[in-house]
Amino acid sequence: MTLSQPKSKKRAISGWVVLNKPYDFTSTQAVGKVRWLLSAAKAGHAGTLDPLATGILPIALGEATKAVPQVQDGTKIYRFAIGWGRATTTDDTEGDVIATSDIRPDGAALEAVLPRFTGTIMQRPPAFSAIKVDGERAYDLARAGETVELAARPIDIDAITLVSHGPDESVLEVTCGKGTYVRSLARDIAEALGTVGHVTKLHRAAVGPFTDADAITLDQLEAAEGDARDALLKPVSAGLGDxxxxxxxxxxxxxxxxxxxxxxxxxxxxxxxxxxxxxxxxxxxxxxxxxxxxxxxxxxxxx
Missing domain, CATH: 2.30.130.10 (PUA domain)
Known part of the structure; x- marks a missing residue:
């Protein structure tokens, strides 16, 4: 007869892990890993980050989960690259190529079009998104081969700037409000320039009061032990800094x-x-x- 291993005891620990989410890792996987490492009884995150994106994923433990709405509604900063000349089904590198173009915008043309994408604008979310259509997630319908047309909705973009420009890829930084899809932004900027494009890199540099300066990696969390690991948490109040x-x-x-x-x-x-x-x-x-x-x-x- 084999005895099963006892389950590790979950702790009523509260605070924030401001995680620099690694590439090709889902937000749900990240929460599960952090929760396991800290033996936390309760955990959640403040705003999903795409698997192919890196950057700030605020993970709330215990009582900090009550402050998730305040962090989730905060201003966000993204740094992203647009790859010119190819459109994909997902508007990023994960999807299949559905259109190509030989047009490559120059830096001046790109900078000239950016003011159109500031303020309150209407944006059509990507087909591969978590938005529900008749009770089903849009990405589930899209993966099943159904045509998904999501209605445009208002979003707020405070600022968008050009960081660097090359013939095949440009890097931009955007400061925006809740509900903004950077993949849609890249798609629409390309269309405004008479070409097609998709997001090739995406990094979230800030969410509400949390920035890159606050972030830790899973490797750092794993390397620390006991009290040293707990010391990497930020207090519950840190999520209410705004x-x-x-x-x-x-x-x-x-x-x-x-x-x-x-x-x-x-x-x-x-x-x-x-x-x-x-x-x-x-x-x-x-x-x-x-x-x-x-x-x-x-x-x-x-x-």
Whole structure:
């Protein structure tokens, strides 16, 4: 008779792993690996990154998962390369070539067209995306051979700049809001220049408050052990860096801990805020909003 190995005990650990996701690794695989390495009871990520992309994948553990919406809604920065002259089914290197062109835009023409892609613009997501069509993921339908036509939708692009330019490939950097597909952006820029193109490299350099400077690799996480591995986590509050913080006293903290609103007092107390978070002695208590001088909790944290 063989005895099965006991399962490792999961820990109620909370914080952020700001992962530099490796190439050819899905976001789900990355979360699973990090969760296993830290024996975390609960984990999730703030914004899917394509398998062929690298860069910032914020992974939330424990109570940090309650702050995922705030990070996910934050501004993002991507650095990407457009390969000129070939369009693919996926708008990146994974797909089959569906169109070619001999036209190669020069740097001046490329820079001249970029202002068309700033501000609030309409963008048609790629057929190979996670958007649902009649309850099915678009990429599942596309892989099954169905024609997927997704409706254009508004996105916000704060800035887009040319980093380097060559005859066959150009590198750009874009600062954008939630829901932007860089693969679609590359496709549309190429079309505006009278040619075709696809994303050949994609790196996410920032998500909300997290940037490349915060990132660690899976190798670093694996190499560290015990307390040294735990020390690589950022606190739960790090995910709320883009929001206003309000510090409460002990009485207010107790009330908020029970999910109750509190009146904010003292000089400079805000009267109205769409979104903010409150703390007591450095710990996150809740996210919520301020209305008529009263903080109203939305999500309460148990730290």
């Amino acid at each position: 929001l206003d913080e309000i510090r409460l006293d002990a009485v207010q903290a107790t009330a908020v801990g029970h999910g109750n609103p509190v009146l904010l007092t003292g000089a400079g107390a805000p009267v109205s805020l769409d979104e903010c978070w409150v703390s007591f002695k450095g710990k996150v208590l809740a996210t919520g909003h301020v209305e008529f001088g009263q903080f109203k909790p939305g999500r309460v944290f148990n730290l």
